[in-house]
Amino acid sequence: MDDEIKRAIRGIALLNASEHDGKTRNDAIISKIIGFKPELREKIKEVIPIISQIVDEVNTIPLPTQKSELESNFPELLVVKPKQDRTGLPPLEDAEQGRVVTRFPPEPNGYPHIGHAKAAIIDEEYAKMYGGKLIFRFDDTNPENERLEYYAAIKVGLDWLGVKYDQVKNTSDDMELIYKKAEEFIQSGYAYVCTCNKETISKNRREMVSCKCSFGDLSQNIKRWNSMFEKYKPREAIVRFRGDMHSENTAMRDPTLLRIIDEPHPIHKDRYRVWPNYDFAVAIEDSVDGVTHAFRTKEYELRNELYYEILDKLKMRKPRVLEFARLEFDGMPVSKRVLKPLVQEGKVSGYDDPRLPTLEAMRRRGIVPEAIRRFVLSLSFTKSDTLAPFETLESFNRKIIDPTSIRLFMVTDPVKFAVKNNNMTEIEIQNHPQKDMGKRTVKIDGFFYVSGHDAKSLKVGDEIRLLELYNVKIVKSGPDIEAEITDNSFKPKIPKIQWVPAQNAVKIEVLIPKVLFVNEQFNENSLEIKQALTEPHYLELNVGAEIQFVRYGYCRKDSANQVIYTHK
Ligand SMILES: [Zn+2]
Incomplete structure (x- = not known):
């Protein structure tokens, strides 16, 4: 391991310790060092012992000494980054501080x-x-x-x-x-x-x-x-x-x-x-x-x-x-003249229908207020009316909700999947890969569901990994798949798919809002509804919880048996 990395680890450890009464921890360092050198993600097994060693050393140093070493050897870590001008709005003419x-x-x-x-x-x-x-x-x-x-x-x-x-x-x-x-x-x-x-x-x-x-x-x-x-x-x-x-x-x-x-x-x-x-x-x-x-x-x-x-x-x-430009999304008109008949004729379920550009609809769909604010401020102060792509709002939203969205398994168009030599009764799964959002226990008995989409491509003899569980080889394909455990080693090339335990899978519907108007015509296929199964942990989440269904996308829990698709 080169000295530059060791030096970086020591700096991060000192900074973290000085901010936490002189004590630091491995996990506080790992994500920061990967942020600093992303290529270390691949070699994390080699890096962890070095981090442990440096963390132990730093923790034995008294707090004042930690601070002075930080100041003399790592001054760059102490520079406070200037706050980004988050508004992006141009200054106003004739505006006096305190009088606008x-x-x-x-x-x-x-x-x-x-x-x-x-x-x-x-x-x-x-x-x-x-x-x-x-x-x-x-x-x-x-x-x-x-x-x-x-x-x-x-x-x-x-x-x-x-x-x-x-x-x-x-x-x-x-x-x-x-x-x-x-x-x-x-x-x-x-x-x-x-x-x-x-x-x-x-x-x-x-x-x-x-x-x-x-x-x-x-x-x-x-x-x-x-x-x-x-x-x-x-x-x-x-x-x-x-x-x-x-x-x-x-x-x-x-x-x-x-x-x-x-x-x-x-x-x-x-x-x-x-x-x-x-x-x-x-x-x-x-x-x-x-x-x-x-x-x-x-x-x-x-x-x-x-x-x-x-x-x-x-x-x-x-x-x-x-003046500023009007904001409207492509295919999502805001005009009452257009929206009112849709509601009256029952083509949408109400003003909170997730296909609509109303704030109530955005909220139900899982768009958070801060994403709307960042999006609006990113549009720059143009005067010309432009149709904004909804994807831009989605990308702001994704960044904000990702750190707080629980990861769950969910399968659409479910297909039965039995593992004949299953040897487990339960497994603990992290609720989030980086953030500490706790763990959940999933009961296992060898009977699962997988997505119809995944099942379609499975042939006898294929080896796949059931995420978080084990590797299996398919012994029977079709509508009732059967498989046998091979081993539990990491195999980069085999497909890794999510599953749901058959014994207590929870039935939900996924509402997928699509663009409301195509070529100024109401899109009759603007709402897709998919039948799905998810883990029982879903029932413990509050309505309004944002979920990232693994290998599927972000959804917001709308009720006990319905989620609304937010975005990829
Ligand atoms: Zn007159």
């Missing part, structure tokens, strides 16, 4: 999905980056679409993501303020009440002509405004911003600011019937909430002009509006 205020303003009109996650994470990370504040605000001024259930679901989703906010509020709680601003607008002539029908309004917008309402005097506008609260029916009158009917930006052609909606509001019931639309509410709210940097997706870019104009005319403080 962002907001996450979802409309409570559906279940939160990956797009909400991106917005909330960006809002929160920027608030954190500048020691500022995040406001969580429900933009709830369209009672037709909003339900209490959605307020709750969005809050649950945000909490699950671990997004911390400093304040939570509802736009609908500021209706009196919004009315006051609307009156100001009408009084000053920057807005008027239009009683034209929908078709006329659209036609005029296309043809860039004003309707006669826009020439009405102040008294007409005030009278009509007051009537919006009583006399007019929905769609009979709207408040319009006096923009520019000739503007290239269609959003500026006298857009709607307020309209009548008679649906009861989930919180305020019948208290209000005149409701601001998105543009009017969001501008006023951002301004009064003290928001400094307001993020929204690129699809709103054309409405920035209106946002600033509204605040300008009202002489209100203007936040800076910034």
Whole structure:
């Protein structure tokens, strides 16, 4: 063994001992030295005695001496690595430390999905980056679409993501303020009440002509405004911003600011019937909430002009509006227009169906919040909308769940497998190859199940290893395989397969979510269900446990008899 390796072991041992009251252990060194020199994995049998010897030596040295040797001979081990800038977000313009205020303003009109996650994470990370504040605000001024259930679901989703906010509020709680601003607008002539029908309004917008309402005097506008609260029916009158009917930006052609909606509001019931639309509410709210940097997706870019104009005319403080690209996965649309019919027609089981891009579905599928955060922050701050491959999220997720996922045996399409000369009654198996997650005892009686996939390729005379058990030679193939033990030596070239004890195998179903839409068409084969058997230890795991089924992939326990496939 060369001196460089011995030196490395001594350094690692000293560092570990100095961090643990002067005592180190073999196992603390082994994984670190393999990380340092991966090729040692092959020669671990030769390395272990050397590690033992060095560990014993180091443990006899008093702690202060360990520290001084570490400092003089291994200074490189004591250098603290700079923390990686985990956000990857570019600095904000006009951002002052301690004064940045962002907001996450979802409309409570559906279940939160990956797009909400991106917005909330960006809002929160920027608030954190500048020691500022995040406001969580429900933009709830369209009672037709909003339900209490959605307020709750969005809050649950945000909490699950671990997004911390400093304040939570509802736009609908500021209706009196919004009315006051609307009156100001009408009084000053920057807005008027239009009683034209929908078709006329659209036609005029296309043809860039004003309707006669826009020439009405102040008294007409005030009278009509007051009537919006009583006399007019929905769609009979709207408040319009006096923009520019000739503007290239269609959003500026006298857009709607307020309209009548008679649906009861989930919180305020019948208290209000005149409701601001998105543009009017969001501008006023951002301004009064003290928001400094307001993020929204690129699809709103054309409405920035209106946002600033509204605040300008009202002489209100203007936040800076910034855009980011919408996040959507290929074949996994987030649009309610697409998802709602799938739920209603029973093509998916609900908004938590593991094929969907909702946060609830991601959670059931075994995607963890930290993976979503790392993924979102890795996307860089592009403005162009791109479809992200789900595999990228999976690879972040895999790294996070691997160290805590128990390893279990599971076989799909099970085939009987008998070992005629079995000589064991039970075996202890490590729950994780590296981490200390304990062991489990599996009872053995020589009768097993193996995967149909593995069984198919077995022929009489083949030698295979039943993982953790012994090597066997196949003496009978087909639907009832029989085998005989050969020996227990390590044979690199023979297939090594997992098994499940027949006597107490647990029946489970594996739900495998596939891409939901192919070429914009619902994929009828988007959910595969496989029958499987696993070890009885499965029953002891909590619902929600992440499992790596050996030679299969990661799954999350969804119920006593069902797992959902997470990824390879
Ligand atoms: Zn009109």
